[in-house]
Amino acid sequence: MEKRITEQSSEYDNLQQMSTHDLLVGINREDARVHEAVRKTIPVMEQLVERIVERMRRGGRLFYIGAGTSGRLGVTDASELPPTFGVPFDRVIGLIAGGDGALRRAVEHAEDDLDGAWRDLSPYHPTADDTLIGIAASGTTPYVIGGLHQARSHGLLTGAIVCNPGSPVAAEAEYALEAVTGPEFVTGSTRMKAGTAQKMMLNMLSTTVMIRLGRVEGNRMVNMQLTNNKLIDRGTRMVAQSTGLDEAEARKALLKWGSVKRAIEHHAKNL
Template sequence: MQYERTTEKDSKYNNLEKMSVSELLTNINNEDKTVPLAVERALPQIEILTQQIITKLSTGGRLFYMGAGTSGRLGVVDASECPPTFGVSYDKVIGLIAGGDTAIRKAVEFSEDSTTQGWEDLKANNISNKDAVVGIAASGTTPYVIAALEKCNENNIITGCITCNAGSPLATTAQFPVEVIVGSEFVTGSSRMKAGTAQKLVLNMLSTATMIQLGHVKGNKMVDMQLSNDKLVDRGIRMIMDALPISKDEASALLKEHKNVRKAIESYGR
């Protein structure tokens, strides 16, 4: 099926090499301003996918992100930030990238073209119908992702996607597609720009809304965050002081004892 791949259309700007630095930055920024509006138009799709993810994770399932290149890296980033931010285990949200971890830093040639490796990567993580899988591909044509989602569908595993082309093979494969149509890039075809920004915004929404619904935020605070550096310990102390009528020293002592903001707060007054 033929469809319009808007992420590959010619840039609205030409002779970029003749622009001043000021002109380049201004024009890139003007294009970036359109991305949140494109995400807004996709909110109904994002909500449906988020509800599916919440359902699976609330009953013990996991969330898998799958992608290649920039899209795969964005999924890995979002997955890797869930444990320190929300205190969930490292196998609750998993990012898979075509070419394996090596591809996070260096492109692995033709890895995205495999129609079998995506499913093998999922099987290596003991994928089951308790889980949800979200394919990420700006183009909507990445074989590594599409073929994996097809196998998921065959095995009664929930599938979603984030893509930036309407009516793409990926969107028609995923049960719960999210299509954020950002149009042509400032540098023609450079989908790490607006498309990448759009994907990052949607990933922020999916994981954050899910974790809030699963109870990992109290008020507006990350009460389950991992205390992995001095900055976060200090934040945790201030969170306890905000919640309880105690001094900084008392809050620090509570946090040191319980090693978790939520547990420190809940222990007070027992």
């Protein structure tokens, strides 16, 4: 059977004999190819985003599934959206083969379970308004293939993020984002270029969805959660710039109303 591109031999050899400088330059040279591969996915991603937004406006949720690095990237993206955009934690959910324990340590054969993803999704009672994005660098992960197949049969919108062309994962999805990044610097190590491409695509997709859902105003994260001093300081500056309040009053308003958006809205009402 022909090897997938992500499994093909590196264009570099005898890595152990290369200098630190040459290793870094080689990795960087390969990473430079990722941008173009991701750019080619934009036409399909645009269609997928529009359909996700339609569903989320009706109350639908966005789910990510994946195994290993792909699963971790999905969980990371899902976990970053509530603090960044103020979206409820139960609207975007990342699931990884083997459960949360697999975030830190690989769970043997979890990715080979064809029924595992749908079993993991079932407690959330998925509906036809939900979207499932399967993430798999190889495009051959059974956990993702099975999850997408079951989701599609139950009427969910389905998408795939892969780094090989014409893969089984892509075939199961209505919208396949195929960023073909080529062989890895270290043969088969898809945590490198493929992982970078997947992270870029997740950033693009989820950020655009959040903007289209009204979670950003101008270029500012007006719905971000105030979970640390840095974000409170950032929010204070936003409120001050938008309202003309001094920083002390802006901070007071921000903490009273709990978000930049609400603080600005309440200030405007009282003018």
